[in-house]
Amino acid sequence: MMGRLAGKVALITGGAGGCGLAASELFAREGAKVAILDLPSSDGSRIAERLTAEGGSACFIATDVSNADQVQSAVKQVEQRLGAITVLMNHAGTIHVGPFLETREEDWDRLMSINVKSMFLVTRAVLPGMIAAGGGSVLCTSSISGVVGTPMEVLYCTSKGACHMFARAISVEFRDRHIRSNAICPGFIGTAHGRRELELLREHGTHITDDMLQGMQGRLCDPAEVAKAALFLASDDASFVNGAHLFVDNGYTAA
Ligand SMILES: NC(=O)c1ccc[n+]([C@@H]2O[C@H](COP(=O)([O-])OP(=O)(O)OC[C@H]3O[C@@H](n4cnc5c(N)ncnc54)[C@H](O)[C@@H]3O)[C@@H](O)[C@H]2O)c1
Numbered sequence: 001m002m003g004r005l006a007g008k009v010a011l012i013t014g015g016a017g018g019c020g021l022a023a024s025e026l027f028a029r030e031g032a033k034v035a036i037l038d039l040p041s042s043d044g045s046r047i048a049e050r051l052t053a054e055g056g057s058a059c060f061i062a063t064d065v066s067n068a069d070q071v072q073s074a075v076k077q078v079e080q081r082l083g084a085i086t087v088l089m090n091h092a093g094t095i096h097v098g099p100f101l102e103t104r105e106e107d108w109d110r111l112m113s114i115n116v117k118s119m120f121l122v123t124r125a126v127l128p129g130m131i132a133a134g135g136g137s138v139l140c141t142s143s144i145s146g147v148v149g150t151p152m153e154v155l156y157c158t159s160k161g162a163c164h165m166f167a168r169a170i171s172v173e174f175r176d177r178h179i180r181s182n183a184i185c186p187g188f189i190g191t192a193h194g195r196r197e198l199e200l201l202r203e204h205g206t207h208i209t210d211d212m213l214q215g216m217q218g219r220l221c222d223p224a225e226v227a228k229a230a231l232f233l234a235s236d237d238a239s240f241v242n243g244a245h246l247f248v249d250n251g252y253t254a255a
Contacts, residue, residue: 003031004235008136009082011035011075013065013122014092016042018191019141022227023089028056030231032087035078037063037071037122057082065092065118075125084133087234088126090119090163091141095193097200100154108155115159119166127179135178137234140167141226142183144249152204164245171243180242182233187249188213190220217252 010027014020015036028034028051036058038044044060051058059081063074078085093115096107119140130136145157146164167183174181188194188208201208213220229248232238247253 003029004231004237005087006031008032008086008234009035009078009084010087010089010234011037011078011085011122011126012089012091013037013063013118014141015089016044016047016060018193019186019189019223019226019230020089020091021047022223023091023230024051024058026224026227026231027087027234028054028058030235032234033057033082034059035082035085036060037065037074037078038092039064065122066113068121071118071121071125075122075129079129084129085126086130086133086136087139088123088130088136089139089141089230089234090122091139092118093141093159093163093193095153095197095200096155097152097197097204098155099152099204103155111155111159112162115156116162116166119163123166123170127174130179131174131177136180137238138167138170138179138181139230139233140164140170140181140183142167142185142245144185144187144247144252146183146185146245147253150201151206152201167245168243175242180233180238182238182241182243183245184226184229184233185245185247185249185253186226187217187221187247187252189223189226191223194220216255217250219250221248221250 016038048060170181
Protein backbone atom coordinates (compact mmCIF):
# COMPACT_ATOMS: atom_id res chain seq x y z
CA MET A 1 0.00 0.00 0.00
CA MET A 2 1.42 3.42 -0.97
CA GLY A 3 1.05 6.47 1.20
CA ARG A 4 3.00 8.92 3.30
CA LEU A 5 3.93 6.19 5.80
CA ALA A 6 4.54 3.36 3.31
CA GLY A 7 7.15 0.94 4.65
CA LYS A 8 6.86 2.17 8.24
CA VAL A 9 5.78 0.25 11.32
CA ALA A 10 3.88 2.46 13.76
CA LEU A 11 3.19 1.61 17.40
CA ILE A 12 0.43 3.76 18.90
CA THR A 13 -0.25 3.62 22.64
CA GLY A 14 -3.86 4.43 23.45
CA GLY A 15 -4.46 3.65 19.78
CA ALA A 16 -7.96 2.30 20.36
CA GLY A 17 -9.58 5.51 21.60
CA GLY A 18 -9.90 9.22 20.87
CA CYS A 19 -7.06 10.76 18.88
CA GLY A 20 -5.08 7.51 19.20
CA LEU A 21 -7.81 5.76 17.25
CA ALA A 22 -7.90 8.57 14.66
CA ALA A 23 -4.12 8.15 14.26
CA SER A 24 -4.40 4.34 13.98
CA GLU A 25 -6.91 4.79 11.16
CA LEU A 26 -4.99 7.52 9.35
CA PHE A 27 -1.58 5.86 9.68
CA ALA A 28 -2.99 2.56 8.34
CA ARG A 29 -4.59 4.40 5.39
CA GLU A 30 -1.21 6.04 4.73
CA GLY A 31 0.47 2.65 4.40
CA ALA A 32 1.99 2.02 7.83
CA LYS A 33 1.71 -1.32 9.54
CA VAL A 34 -0.01 -0.31 12.79
CA ALA A 35 0.35 -1.86 16.25
CA ILE A 36 -2.25 -0.68 18.73
CA LEU A 37 -1.34 -0.96 22.40
CA ASP A 38 -4.32 -0.26 24.60
CA LEU A 39 -6.09 -1.65 27.65
CA PRO A 40 -7.73 -5.10 27.51
CA SER A 41 -11.11 -3.40 28.02
CA SER A 42 -10.66 -1.29 24.87
CA ASP A 43 -11.99 -1.96 21.38
CA GLY A 44 -8.46 -2.57 20.07
CA SER A 45 -9.03 -6.06 18.79
CA ARG A 46 -12.09 -5.13 16.73
CA ILE A 47 -10.36 -1.99 15.43
CA ALA A 48 -7.28 -3.92 14.27
CA GLU A 49 -9.55 -6.42 12.48
CA ARG A 50 -11.43 -3.59 10.78
CA LEU A 51 -8.26 -1.82 9.65
CA THR A 52 -6.97 -5.10 8.20
CA ALA A 53 -10.30 -5.75 6.45
CA GLU A 54 -10.05 -2.26 4.92
CA GLY A 55 -6.76 -3.24 3.27
CA GLY A 56 -4.33 -2.08 5.93
CA SER A 57 -2.12 -4.05 8.24
CA ALA A 58 -2.80 -3.81 11.97
CA CYS A 59 -2.56 -5.76 15.19
CA PHE A 60 -3.72 -5.18 18.74
CA ILE A 61 -1.80 -6.10 21.85
CA ALA A 62 -3.69 -5.65 25.11
CA THR A 63 -1.26 -3.73 27.31
CA ASP A 64 -1.29 -1.48 30.32
CA VAL A 65 1.51 0.83 29.16
CA SER A 66 2.32 1.85 32.72
CA ASN A 67 3.43 -1.74 33.46
CA ALA A 68 7.08 -2.48 32.58
CA ASP A 69 6.71 -6.24 32.01
CA GLN A 70 3.65 -5.82 29.81
CA VAL A 71 5.41 -3.12 27.75
CA GLN A 72 8.53 -5.25 27.19
CA SER A 73 6.45 -8.21 26.10
CA ALA A 74 4.20 -6.13 23.83
CA VAL A 75 7.08 -4.40 22.04
CA LYS A 76 8.77 -7.75 21.45
CA GLN A 77 5.54 -9.16 19.98
CA VAL A 78 5.12 -6.15 17.67
CA GLU A 79 8.68 -6.48 16.40
CA GLN A 80 8.18 -10.19 15.74
CA ARG A 81 4.85 -9.70 13.98
CA LEU A 82 5.38 -6.47 12.04
CA GLY A 83 9.15 -5.80 12.03
CA ALA A 84 11.21 -2.98 13.53
CA ILE A 85 9.13 -0.09 14.87
CA THR A 86 9.99 3.14 13.01
CA VAL A 87 7.17 5.36 14.30
CA LEU A 88 6.21 5.50 17.97
CA MET A 89 3.24 7.56 19.10
CA ASN A 90 3.17 7.80 22.90
CA HIS A 91 -0.44 8.84 23.18
CA ALA A 92 -2.10 6.90 26.04
CA GLY A 93 -3.01 9.16 28.91
CA THR A 94 -5.69 10.11 31.34
CA ILE A 95 -6.86 12.98 33.52
CA HIS A 96 -7.07 13.91 37.18
CA VAL A 97 -9.15 16.92 38.19
CA GLY A 98 -9.53 18.12 41.75
CA PRO A 99 -8.35 20.64 44.35
CA PHE A 100 -4.59 20.41 44.77
CA LEU A 101 -4.82 20.23 48.57
CA GLU A 102 -7.07 17.16 48.31
CA THR A 103 -4.72 15.34 45.94
CA ARG A 104 -3.61 12.04 47.43
CA GLU A 105 -0.24 10.43 46.93
CA GLU A 106 -1.96 7.56 45.09
CA ASP A 107 -3.55 10.06 42.66
CA TRP A 108 -0.09 11.45 41.93
CA ASP A 109 1.44 7.98 41.44
CA ARG A 110 -1.39 6.80 39.21
CA LEU A 111 -1.42 9.81 36.88
CA MET A 112 2.35 10.04 36.62
CA SER A 113 2.47 6.29 35.84
CA ILE A 114 -0.11 6.41 33.08
CA ASN A 115 0.89 9.74 31.53
CA VAL A 116 4.66 9.90 32.05
CA LYS A 117 6.18 6.60 33.14
CA SER A 118 4.44 4.93 30.17
CA MET A 119 6.41 7.17 27.76
CA PHE A 120 9.64 6.22 29.51
CA LEU A 121 8.84 2.49 29.45
CA VAL A 122 7.61 2.31 25.86
CA THR A 123 10.29 4.58 24.39
CA ARG A 124 13.04 2.71 26.23
CA ALA A 125 11.72 -0.59 24.87
CA VAL A 126 11.29 0.67 21.28
CA LEU A 127 14.44 2.75 20.69
CA PRO A 128 17.01 -0.06 20.36
CA GLY A 129 15.05 -1.61 17.47
CA MET A 130 14.36 1.79 15.91
CA ILE A 131 18.04 2.71 16.03
CA ALA A 132 19.03 -0.68 14.56
CA ALA A 133 16.53 -0.03 11.74
CA GLY A 134 18.34 3.23 10.87
CA GLY A 135 16.15 5.69 12.75
CA GLY A 136 12.58 6.80 13.15
CA SER A 137 10.11 9.24 14.64
CA VAL A 138 8.86 9.44 18.22
CA LEU A 139 5.71 11.46 18.96
CA CYS A 140 4.66 12.32 22.49
CA THR A 141 1.18 13.62 23.15
CA SER A 142 1.55 16.55 25.48
CA SER A 143 -1.14 19.24 25.75
CA ILE A 144 -1.73 22.94 26.09
CA SER A 145 -1.62 21.91 29.77
CA GLY A 146 2.13 21.40 29.35
CA VAL A 147 2.49 25.20 29.27
CA VAL A 148 -0.81 26.63 30.57
CA GLY A 149 -2.08 26.08 34.11
CA THR A 150 -5.76 25.39 34.80
CA PRO A 151 -7.22 25.43 38.33
CA MET A 152 -7.90 21.88 39.62
CA GLU A 153 -5.36 20.42 37.20
CA VAL A 154 -2.02 20.82 38.98
CA LEU A 155 -1.34 17.11 38.72
CA TYR A 156 -2.42 16.81 35.07
CA CYS A 157 -0.48 19.94 34.05
CA THR A 158 2.62 18.63 35.82
CA SER A 159 2.36 15.31 33.99
CA LYS A 160 1.97 17.03 30.62
CA GLY A 161 4.89 19.36 31.33
CA ALA A 162 6.96 16.20 31.81
CA CYS A 163 5.74 14.71 28.50
CA HIS A 164 6.60 18.00 26.83
CA MET A 165 10.19 17.92 28.06
CA PHE A 166 10.57 14.18 27.57
CA ALA A 167 10.05 14.62 23.82
CA ARG A 168 12.60 17.40 23.70
CA ALA A 169 15.33 15.65 25.71
CA ILE A 170 15.00 12.45 23.66
CA SER A 171 15.50 14.50 20.49
CA VAL A 172 18.82 15.84 21.74
CA GLU A 173 20.21 12.55 23.05
CA PHE A 174 19.30 10.52 19.96
CA ARG A 175 19.68 13.01 17.07
CA ASP A 176 22.97 11.37 16.03
CA ARG A 177 21.15 8.05 15.68
CA HIS A 178 18.55 9.51 13.31
CA ILE A 179 15.73 9.56 15.83
CA ARG A 180 13.39 12.55 15.67
CA SER A 181 11.26 13.21 18.75
CA ASN A 182 8.51 15.81 18.90
CA ALA A 183 5.58 16.69 21.14
CA ILE A 184 2.03 17.32 19.96
CA CYS A 185 0.13 19.73 22.18
CA PRO A 186 -3.62 19.77 21.52
CA GLY A 187 -6.19 22.07 23.03
CA PHE A 188 -9.57 20.70 24.18
CA ILE A 189 -10.57 17.83 21.88
CA GLY A 190 -14.01 16.30 21.38
CA THR A 191 -13.01 12.87 22.76
CA ALA A 192 -14.06 10.92 25.86
CA HIS A 193 -11.06 12.43 27.64
CA GLY A 194 -11.80 16.01 26.54
CA ARG A 195 -15.51 15.88 27.37
CA ARG A 196 -14.85 14.26 30.77
CA GLU A 197 -12.25 16.91 31.54
CA LEU A 198 -14.73 19.71 30.85
CA GLU A 199 -17.41 17.98 32.99
CA LEU A 200 -15.01 17.41 35.89
CA LEU A 201 -13.79 21.00 35.74
CA ARG A 202 -17.41 22.20 35.90
CA GLU A 203 -18.12 19.88 38.86
CA HIS A 204 -15.18 21.45 40.68
CA GLY A 205 -16.30 25.00 39.97
CA THR A 206 -13.98 25.79 37.06
CA HIS A 207 -16.89 26.38 34.74
CA ILE A 208 -15.69 26.51 31.15
CA THR A 209 -18.75 27.55 29.18
CA ASP A 210 -19.15 27.03 25.43
CA ASP A 211 -18.62 30.79 25.02
CA MET A 212 -15.36 30.63 26.95
CA LEU A 213 -14.19 27.68 24.88
CA GLN A 214 -15.09 29.64 21.75
CA GLY A 215 -12.98 32.52 22.99
CA MET A 216 -10.02 30.29 23.82
CA GLN A 217 -9.88 28.06 20.75
CA GLY A 218 -12.91 28.78 18.55
CA ARG A 219 -14.39 25.29 18.90
CA LEU A 220 -13.52 21.82 20.15
CA CYS A 221 -10.68 20.20 18.21
CA ASP A 222 -11.58 17.15 16.12
CA PRO A 223 -9.51 13.99 16.87
CA ALA A 224 -8.73 13.72 13.13
CA GLU A 225 -7.03 17.13 13.29
CA VAL A 226 -4.61 15.82 15.93
CA ALA A 227 -4.02 12.69 13.84
CA LYS A 228 -3.12 14.80 10.79
CA ALA A 229 -0.55 16.75 12.79
CA ALA A 230 0.83 13.43 14.04
CA LEU A 231 1.00 12.16 10.46
CA PHE A 232 3.17 15.11 9.45
CA LEU A 233 5.59 14.54 12.36
CA ALA A 234 5.67 10.78 11.73
CA SER A 235 6.35 11.16 8.01
CA ASP A 236 9.55 12.01 6.19
CA ASP A 237 7.97 15.41 5.36
CA ALA A 238 9.14 16.39 8.87
CA SER A 239 12.71 15.17 8.26
CA PHE A 240 14.30 18.26 9.89
CA VAL A 241 11.65 18.80 12.55
CA ASN A 242 13.12 17.52 15.78
CA GLY A 243 12.59 18.58 19.40
CA ALA A 244 9.57 20.68 18.43
CA HIS A 245 6.30 21.28 20.22
CA LEU A 246 3.51 21.37 17.68
CA PHE A 247 0.47 23.11 19.16
CA VAL A 248 -2.82 21.93 17.70
CA ASP A 249 -4.94 24.47 19.56
CA ASN A 250 -6.22 27.06 17.08
CA GLY A 251 -4.30 29.83 18.81
CA TYR A 252 -5.24 28.96 22.43
CA THR A 253 -1.66 29.36 23.65
CA ALA A 254 -0.85 32.20 21.25
CA ALA A 255 -3.41 34.55 22.79
N1 LIG B 1 -8.96 15.19 24.87
C1 LIG B 1 -8.32 16.34 25.12
O1 LIG B 1 -8.94 17.39 25.26
C2 LIG B 1 -6.82 16.35 25.18
C3 LIG B 1 -6.16 17.56 25.06
C4 LIG B 1 -4.78 17.60 25.09
C5 LIG B 1 -4.08 16.40 25.25
N2 LIG B 1 -4.73 15.23 25.36
C6 LIG B 1 -3.94 14.01 25.54
O2 LIG B 1 -4.32 13.01 24.60
C7 LIG B 1 -4.15 11.71 25.18
C8 LIG B 1 -5.42 10.88 25.16
O3 LIG B 1 -6.46 11.68 24.92
P1 LIG B 1 -7.70 11.32 23.99
O4 LIG B 1 -8.49 12.56 23.98
O5 LIG B 1 -7.32 10.66 22.73
O6 LIG B 1 -8.36 10.30 25.06
P2 LIG B 1 -9.25 9.07 25.10
O7 LIG B 1 -9.56 8.91 26.53
O8 LIG B 1 -10.35 9.15 24.12
O9 LIG B 1 -8.22 7.92 24.63
C9 LIG B 1 -7.15 7.53 25.41
C10 LIG B 1 -6.81 6.08 25.12
O10 LIG B 1 -5.73 5.69 25.97
C11 LIG B 1 -6.02 4.42 26.52
N3 LIG B 1 -5.32 4.24 27.78
C12 LIG B 1 -5.52 4.90 28.96
N4 LIG B 1 -4.71 4.40 29.91
C13 LIG B 1 -3.97 3.42 29.33
C14 LIG B 1 -2.97 2.54 29.81
N5 LIG B 1 -2.55 2.56 31.07
N6 LIG B 1 -2.44 1.65 28.94
C15 LIG B 1 -2.86 1.60 27.66
N7 LIG B 1 -3.79 2.42 27.15
C16 LIG B 1 -4.36 3.30 27.98
C17 LIG B 1 -7.54 4.43 26.69
O11 LIG B 1 -8.05 3.11 26.81
C18 LIG B 1 -7.99 5.14 25.43
O12 LIG B 1 -8.19 4.25 24.35
C19 LIG B 1 -3.68 11.94 26.61
O13 LIG B 1 -2.27 11.84 26.61
C20 LIG B 1 -4.14 13.35 26.90
O14 LIG B 1 -3.37 13.97 27.91
C21 LIG B 1 -6.09 15.16 25.33
